[in-house]
Amino acid sequence: MSLDKSPAPPSARAAVEQLKAYSAPLEGRRQMLRLDFNENTIGPSPLVAQALRNFSTEEIAVYPEYDGLRDALLKNLEETGCRPGLKPDQVGLFNGVDAAIHAVFQAYGDAGETLLTTAPTFGYYSPCAGMQGMTIEAIPYEGESYDFPLSAIQEALAARAPRLLLICNPNNPTGTRLPADQVIALAASAPSTLVVVDELYEAFTGDSVLPSADFTATPNLLVFRSLAKTAGLAGLRIGFAIGHADVVDRVSRVTGPYDVNSVAVAAAFAALADQSYVDAYVAEVLRARDWTLQALQDAGVRSHCDGGNYLLIWPQRPVAEVDAALRKVGILVRSMAGKPLIDGCFRVSIGTTSQMQRFMEAFLPLEQ
């Protein structure tokens, strides 16, 4: 029997008491070949390193300023094919896209309303829906190639007009792609639903809706972009939400005034000014992806890859064993244990060709 008479701490909101927090195995990753979080595996542009070296103590002492950053993003988007004419008030700044996701749910998701999404998909959407007390309708990808469940999504939109539709395009972890015109058609068909397209990995497919989106015609469309995965700023936390100015305003209302820090801002300016660095990195990842897929096929290993800088592998041995063996030689991958439809595989991020050669040299002997 416990003699502890100390009072219990107060309960949180009911939805939070039931919440299973999103947790990711983030510790102890330094010095390893990190193929577990789909990050840039070689780091950001030298211009970013220079900007950080030039960062002054005065800049550390004052609150951040965001002047010009939205314009810099828009200029970069235009350079990369986005339709011109977007205005700075159509860009929201967030402490990573994770914070943008959180803000969307806080601004738009009420208890009892529905998040429509797909399964399996990025793991942070569900806890955000959960903390608002929302219901989640997650429609599975279809068949062995994990096709986008387009007609089921169309039916759900028409039948239930959910509050939010979240599409990860290309999808993490299946790589499933949905052409931009179909994303826009979904938004046009459901004007009372906020349709959020998470384009974190679009640089690897070119499927972005931004070149063709018209936020006047479809004001319910919101697009996420990040400098984490291609530009190599994951550790600094900066992400963007792009859409109709009124939607961006609503989503920005629920964040703190200085959630994006000055160091991230300085790095973002430098990264956005060096698109050729990002283009070269993306091109190398695509070469490495082809090389890896060929090597897996030659070895008779089951794998799945579509869009994105990652692929799925079904090893002969239990995933936990493979994970541990790779970790022993300094290589991290991500187990997909417990994920619907892909339980039993692991996800490996694609780095450079030489990094993938190192991965294959460690992985293939485990298949014998």
Ligand SMILES: Cc1ncc(COP(=O)(O)O)c(C=O)c1O
């Ligand atoms: C699909 C997707 N969205 C959002 C995020 C979070 O991005 P950020 O690092 O910009 O918060 C990730 C990170 O893994 C992701 O895979």
